[in-house]
Amino acid sequence: MPLLDIVDLAATFVFAWSGAAQGVRRRLDLFGVLVVAWAAAVAGGIVRDLLIGAVPPAAIADGRYLAVATVAGLLGFAAAGWAGRFQTLVLLLDAAGLALFAVSGTQKALAAGLDPGMAAVLGTLTGVGGGVARDLLTLRVPVILRAELYAVAALAGAGVVALGHWWGVAPLLAQGVGAALCLGLRLGSIYGGWHLPRARR
Amino acid sequence: MPLLDIVDLAATFVFAWSGAAQGVRRRLDLFGVLVVAWAAAVAGGIVRDLLIGAVPPAAIADGRYLAVATVAGLLGFAAAGWAGRFQTLVLLLDAAGLALFAVSGTQKALAAGLDPGMAAVLGTLTGVGGGVARDLLTLRVPVILRAELYAVAALAGAGVVALGHWWGVAPLLAQGVGAALCLGLRLGSIYGGWHLPRARR
Amino acid sequence: MPLLDIVDLAATFVFAWSGAAQGVRRRLDLFGVLVVAWAAAVAGGIVRDLLIGAVPPAAIADGRYLAVATVAGLLGFAAAGWAGRFQTLVLLLDAAGLALFAVSGTQKALAAGLDPGMAAVLGTLTGVGGGVARDLLTLRVPVILRAELYAVAALAGAGVVALGHWWGVAPLLAQGVGAALCLGLRLGSIYGGWHLPRARR
Numbered sequence: 001m002p003l004l005d006i007v008d009l010a011a012t013f014v015f016a017w018s019g020a021a022q023g024v025r026r027r028l029d030l031f032g033v034l035v036v037a038w039a040a041a042v043a044g045g046i047v048r049d050l051l052i053g054a055v056p057p058a059a060i061a062d063g064r065y066l067a068v069a070t071v072a073g074l075l076g077f078a079a080a081g082w083a084g085r086f087q088t089l090v091l092l093l094d095a096a097g098l099a100l101f102a103v104s105g106t107q108k109a110l111a112a113g114l115d116p117g118m119a120a121v122l123g124t125l126t127g128v129g130g131g132v133a134r135d136l137l138t139l140r141v142p143v144i145l146r147a148e149l150y151a152v153a154a155l156a157g158a159g160v161v162a163l164g165h166w167w168g169v170a171p172l173l174a175q176g177v178g179a180a181l182c183l184g185l186r187l188g189s190i191y192g193g194w195h196l197p198r199a200r201r
Numbered sequence: 202m203p204l205l206d207i208v209d210l211a212a213t214f215v216f217a218w219s220g221a222a223q224g225v226r227r228r229l230d231l232f233g234v235l236v237v238a239w240a241a242a243v244a245g246g247i248v249r250d251l252l253i254g255a256v257p258p259a260a261i262a263d264g265r266y267l268a269v270a271t272v273a274g275l276l277g278f279a280a281a282g283w284a285g286r287f288q289t290l291v292l293l294l295d296a297a298g299l300a301l302f303a304v305s306g307t308q309k310a311l312a313a314g315l316d317p318g319m320a321a322v323l324g325t326l327t328g329v330g331g332g333v334a335r336d337l338l339t340l341r342v343p344v345i346l347r348a349e350l351y352a353v354a355a356l357a358g359a360g361v362v363a364l365g366h367w368w369g370v371a372p373l374l375a376q377g378v379g380a381a382l383c384l385g386l387r388l389g390s391i392y393g394g395w396h397l398p399r400a401r402r
Numbered sequence: 403m404p405l406l407d408i409v410d411l412a413a414t415f416v417f418a419w420s421g422a423a424q425g426v427r428r429r430l431d432l433f434g435v436l437v438v439a440w441a442a443a444v445a446g447g448i449v450r451d452l453l454i455g456a457v458p459p460a461a462i463a464d465g466r467y468l469a470v471a472t473v474a475g476l477l478g479f480a481a482a483g484w485a486g487r488f489q490t491l492v493l494l495l496d497a498a499g500l501a502l503f504a505v506s507g508t509q510k511a512l513a514a515g516l517d518p519g520m521a522a523v524l525g526t527l528t529g530v531g532g533g534v535a536r537d538l539l540t541l542r543v544p545v546i547l548r549a550e551l552y553a554v555a556a557l558a559g560a561g562v563v564a565l566g567h568w569w570g571v572a573p574l575l576a577q578g579v580g581a582a583l584c585l586g587l588r589l590g591s592i593y594g595g596w597h598l599p600r601a602r603r
Contacts, residue, residue: 023346029397031353032346046252051448053457055254060319118462132539137333139342141541145425145434152433196431224547230598232554233547247453256455261520338534340543 003172004104008045009068011100012059014093015130016041016069020076026138030077037073038066039137044129048105048122052112094131095186099179102127102154106161106178107171116162123158124151127182149189152196157182204373205305209246210269212301213260215294216331217242217270221277227339231278238274239267240338245330249306249323253313295332296387300380303328303355307362307379308372317363324359325352328383350390353397358383405574406506410447411470413502414461416495417532418443418471422478428540432479439475440468441539446531450507450524454514496533497588501581504529504556508563508580509573518564525560526553529584551591554598559584 019040023033042059049057059065105126109119128144128151135142144151157178164174188194220241224234243260250258260266306327310320329345329352336343345352358379365375389395421442425435444461451459461467507528511521530546530553537544546553559580566576590596 026346027399028346029349029399031350031397035345035352050251050452051458051462056252056315056319056323060252060322063318066322114458117465118458121462121468122458136337136538137343137346139340139541141428142539144437145428145430145539148431149433151437196433198429198431227547228600229547230550230600232551232598236546236553251452257453257516257520257524261453261523264519267523337538338544338547340541 004107005064007100007104007175008058009064011097011104012041012045012065012068013072014097015044015101015134016072017076018094018097019130019134020073021080022134022138022140024077024080033077034070034073036134036137037076038069040130040134041065041069041072042130043133044101044105044126047129048109048126051122051125052109052114054112091190092187095183095190097130098127098150098154098186099157099182101130102157102182103161103175103178106158107175110162110165116166119165120155120158120162123161124155127154127158147189148193148195149185153182153185153189156185205308206265208301208305208376209259210265212298212305213242213246213266213269214273215298216245216302216335217273218277219295219298220331220335221274222281223335223339223341225278225281234278235271235274237335237338238277239270241331241335242266242270242273243331244334245302245306245327248330249310249327252323252326253310253315255313292391293388296384296391298331299328299351299355299387300358300383302331303358303383304362304376304379307359308376311363311366317367320366321356321359321363324362325355328355328359348390349394349396350386354383354386354390357386406509407466409502409506409577410460411466413499413506414443414447414467414470415474416499417446417503417536418474419478420496420499421532421536422475423482424536424540424542426479426482435479436472436475438536438539439478440471442532442536443467443471443474444532445535446503446507446528449531450510450528453524453527454511454516456514493592494589497585497592499532500529500552500556500588501559501584503532504559504584505563505577505580508560509577512564512567518568521567522557522560522564525563526556529556529560549591550595550597551587555584555587555591558587 016037019037020033023036028036042065045059045065046057049055049059102123106119106123109122110116114122131143131150160178160181161171161174164171164178185194217238220238221234223241224237229237243266246260246266247258250256250260303324307320307324310323311317315323332344332351361379361382362372362375365372365379386395418439421439422435424442425438430438444467447461447467448459451457451461504525508521508525511524512518516524533545533552562580562583563573563576566573566580587596
């Protein structure tokens with residue numbers, strides 16, 4: 001299995017888990033939890049594939065995505081009793097999912113022939129799309145607007161991959177650095193309180 | 202007119218009516234009511250057509266969809282005074298719309314050459330998409346998360362059509378059984394209180 | 403630069419500013435403000451391009467859209483201190499953006515070979531899409547449902563352009579009349595209290 005698919009499926013897994021956890025918190029039944037898990041897991045990739053004209057999108061055409069998301073959703077449902085203890089883990093996995101989807105989304109857009117700037121925008125959309133779908137479906141203000149350094153972290157990671165492509169760096173190296181940068185920014189935001197300025201009123 | 206079109210337009214009609222009723226409850230003006238009616242009526246089909254690459258989507262390319270949705274929206278607006286009495290009827294029609302869209306969406310996806318598993322997923326999306334659009338637009342938690350046996354009923358109906366195709370059953374029979382199963386699950390949920398387990402906290 | 407692009411970019415600018423202003427009101431940080439500005443600026447055009455099969459959409463493929471939206475978003479962020487004084491201006495610019503996008507969206511759909519009725523529907527979607535994305539992202543009831551004569555104004559403007567095409571009127575004239583009609587209806591609603599009937603309960 002190509003590395004890109006492994007990265008994509010790993011991101012699908014952790015995003016689905018985050019969706020399931022949010023569904024459990026909203027007291028949804030089993031299928032409602034799965035619906036939120038699916039939406040979180042596949043929304044970003046579907047938007048990316050629609051925008052580059054790759055239909056049907058991989059998340060629907062390739063059964064592994066729904067299968068991985070279903071397993072993660074069931075695990076998240078079954079693990080609901082211990083969810084309190086896993087909260088930090090879930091937050092970390094969510095940051096990992098953002099980083100992985102941002103770089104894999106950028107790489108897929110580059111492979112589809114888009115120029116680096118557009119590819120970085122599409123990678124960012126791939127990374128943040130799942131969280132937006134999950135939060136709108138459960139009527140929360142999307143994490144992209146609540147959390148510090150969220151979309152900007154995805155854009156930084158996607159930008160590294162796009163710049164690496166532009167400069168002829170090996171894709172694997174660029175993806176590693178990009179994912180690490182995105183993850184580092186999120187961890188700095190979560191643990192270090194890093195943030196951008198707010199507008200004065 | 203092919204049977205599939207009749208099923209699709211009937212579902213469009215009842216979903217538009219459900220959107221109009223929700224718009225009236227939110228005290229929207231005439232055009233706001235029509236906007237919610239259109240969104241409820243065409244969202245599912247547009248998502249399905251985008252995902253299978255059928256652009257422009259039938260709901261826009263074929264004027265009958267907007268015409269049927271407009272008539273249903275105007276009726277829902279005009280009938281607002283008696284809406285209380287029609288509430289049960291609307292709930293039943295909504296369940297019928299879910300069942301009809303789930304089977305017609307699956308059949309259209311199969312006709313576009315998708316494999317049965319993907320077709321069932323797309324049929325489910327077609328069925329539930331209208332309710333999600335209607336509820337997000339009016340800032341309610343989507344019925345797919347509120348109601349019991351909603352998406353699972355659509356998936357069951359879509360699955361019957363997909364399995365019937367796989368086994369070579371006559372499409373008309375598979376669609377009839379699928380729609381009846383979906384409708385039966387919703388009715389059992391509405392009147393019988395059927396539901397799936399919730400996660401323990 | 404063709405006139406159609408100027409109109410489109412001007413609409414992008416004013417919609418992005420309206421998104422930035424809403425982000426500032428919600429106390430978002432700099433990047434959150436930009437996210438809402440981008441969503442407001444490009445959502446309508448992306449939906450239109452997806453529905454006519456023009457992928458990747460101009461708002462992503464053509465860097466000028468994101469650049470213009472970013473400048474408008476930064477201006478909206480920087481101008482936050484004086485936002486109170488500019489509120490009327492922003493409301494007027496928003497109405498102008500609706501009018502400009504409605505006519506440019508219709509014209510683009512006609513250029514893509516759609517018939518006049520579908521083109522008017524797509525123009526209306528282009529005009530109202532940005533406001534819906536902006537408001538859903540920040541969890542407000544979409545302006546299309548809150549404001550008087552919003553979608554109906556966009557449809558009137560789009561309809562003039564579509565009818566002009568049907569009758570062979572010069573596009574520039576039809577666009578000018580359409581935009582003026584849409585803007586006039588919005589101004590009449592804002593200043594004159596024009597509105598459509600509501601349903602009796």
